[in-house]
Amino acid sequence: MAFSELIGQSYAKERLGVPLVGEPGHAFLLSGPSGIGKKTLGREFAKGLLCSHPTKEGGCGTCSNCIYMREKTHPDYRxxxxxxxxxxxxxxxxRSRILSDVGILSQIAERKVYLIDADGLAEEGQNxxxxxxxxxxxxxxxxxTVSDESKLLPTILSRTVSVRLVPNTEEEVKKHLLTKNPDMLEEEASLYARFSGGIIGYAEKLMETTWLTDAxxxxxxMILQLPTISRAELLSTRYNYFYEESDHFPELLALMNMIFDEMAVLLADPTSENLHGETKKDKMISMMKRNKMxxxxxxxxxxxxxxxAKAHKANGNFEILVCRxxxxxxKESMNG
Ligand SMILES: [Zn+2]
Known part of the structure; x- marks a missing residue:
C-alpha cells in the first residue's frame, strides 16, 4: 500500500510526500477530527520514512523495510x-517506550520512527x-497525531511540522466504503457517506448498527403514507417514533430531506438510477402521481x-414542533 491507495487527503499526502525524498526533519503533527484517518496516514508515512527506496508516493512496498512494516514487526518503528x-x-x-529507546541506533532502516497519539498525552506526558x-x-x-490541537503545549506545536487532514468528499467516503466492503450496495454506501460528514471512521461506525438504514x-x-394516513395516527404512532428517537432528530430531518431530494430527482426523471430508495422507486412515483406532487x-x-430544524435548534417544544x-x-403532499 502506498499513499495512492489511501482515498482522499490529497493535500496531506502531497505535503508528506516531499520530505520522503528529501531531508524529513524530526517531528510531524497530523491533525484532524477523530476518525479521519490520521493514524492510517501516519503509518503509511512511517513506512515511507523507513523504506529503502521511497518516492513521493510513499514506501515502495517491496523492500525489507516495507515488508516488516506490513507485517507490523519493524524493529525501528514504535x-x-x-x-x-x-x-x-x-x-x-x-519514558520507557520512547525516551529510553530514542538513543539506541536503528537496526535495519536508516532511521527510527515513533507514532504517538498525542490526544492521549496530558501536559505531564507532553512535557x-x-x-x-x-x-x-x-x-x-x-x-x-492529534484531533484537538488546542490541548497541545505551544512548545510542542512549534517543534512540529503541522499537516492538517480535512474531511473527504462524500464521493471519496463512498469509494472507500465500496472498496473495503465489496458486497455493499452502492446506494447503501451513499447513505453512509452522506451521513459521515466526510469522515471515514464515522461512516464505519455508522455501519456497525442498522440504525441509519432502519430509520x-x-x-x-411514513412519507409514502402521508397523503392517506389519518391525522390521529400521524399524531400518535408516527409522532411516537420521533419522540423515541428525539436524540437523533437532526439526523431524522436529514434523512427526510434526502428522501424528498430523491423524489424531486424522480419527478424530473423517473428512470433515474442509484437512488437509495431504489426499491421504493415505483411506490414513490405512483404516490407523487396520485397526489399531483x-x-x-x-x-x-x-x-x-x-x-x-430551526425550532428544534432554538429549543422549541418538541411535541409542538414535530406535530406541526x-x-x-x-398538507403539502396531498392532492390539491
Ligand atoms: Zn520499501
Missing part, C-alpha cells in the same frame, strides 16, 4: 497509543516528550423540515 479504557498515556510509558522533541537524535522522526425505511414508509410542493416540504411538521408535510 507506536505509543492510548490504551483502551484509559484517559491518558502514562508518563512512565512515554516528558518535549526535551527530546527539542533536541532529537539525528536518526529519529516523530509522527504525532430510512421507517421514514420512507410537483417540484414546488417538494420544495415546500423541504422548507417545512428547515422550519422544524407532520401536519404541514401531510
Amino acid at each position: 507506536e505509543l497509543l492510548l490504551p483502551a479504557g484509559e484517559k491518558n498515556i502514562k508518563v512512565a510509558d512515554v 516528558a516528550l518535549l526535551k527530546t522533541l527539542e533536541e532529537p537524535p539525528k536518526h529519529v522522526v516523530f509522527i504525532l 430510512w425505511d421507517t421514514l420512507m414508509d 410537483t417540484v414546488g410542493k417538494i420544495g415546500k416540504c423541504s422548507m417545512v423540515l428547515t422550519t422544524a 411538521m407532520l401536519l404541514a408535510l401531510k
Whole structure:
C-alpha cells in the first residue's frame, strides 16, 4: 500500500510526500477530527520514512523495510497509543517506550520512527516528550497525531511540522466504503457517506448498527403514507417514533430531506438510477402521481423540515414542533 491507495487527503499526502525524498526533519503533527484517518496516514508515512527506496508516493512496498512494516514487526518503528479504557498515556510509558529507546541506533532502516497519539498525552506526558522533541537524535522522526490541537503545549506545536487532514468528499467516503466492503450496495454506501460528514471512521461506525438504514425505511414508509394516513395516527404512532428517537432528530430531518431530494430527482426523471430508495422507486412515483406532487410542493416540504430544524435548534417544544411538521408535510403532499 502506498499513499495512492489511501482515498482522499490529497493535500496531506502531497505535503508528506516531499520530505520522503528529501531531508524529513524530526517531528510531524497530523491533525484532524477523530476518525479521519490520521493514524492510517501516519503509518503509511512511517513506512515511507523507513523504506529503502521511497518516492513521493510513499514506501515502495517491496523492500525489507516495507515488508516488516506490513507485517507490523519493524524493529525501528514504535507506536505509543492510548490504551483502551484509559484517559491518558502514562508518563512512565512515554519514558520507557520512547525516551529510553530514542538513543539506541536503528537496526535495519536508516532511521527510527515513533507514532504517538498525542490526544492521549496530558501536559505531564507532553512535557516528558518535549526535551527530546527539542533536541532529537539525528536518526529519529516523530509522527504525532492529534484531533484537538488546542490541548497541545505551544512548545510542542512549534517543534512540529503541522499537516492538517480535512474531511473527504462524500464521493471519496463512498469509494472507500465500496472498496473495503465489496458486497455493499452502492446506494447503501451513499447513505453512509452522506451521513459521515466526510469522515471515514464515522461512516464505519455508522455501519456497525442498522440504525441509519432502519430509520430510512421507517421514514420512507411514513412519507409514502402521508397523503392517506389519518391525522390521529400521524399524531400518535408516527409522532411516537420521533419522540423515541428525539436524540437523533437532526439526523431524522436529514434523512427526510434526502428522501424528498430523491423524489424531486424522480419527478424530473423517473428512470433515474442509484437512488437509495431504489426499491421504493415505483411506490414513490405512483404516490407523487396520485397526489399531483410537483417540484414546488417538494420544495415546500423541504422548507417545512428547515422550519422544524430551526425550532428544534432554538429549543422549541418538541411535541409542538414535530406535530406541526407532520401536519404541514401531510398538507403539502396531498392532492390539491
Ligand atoms: Zn520499501
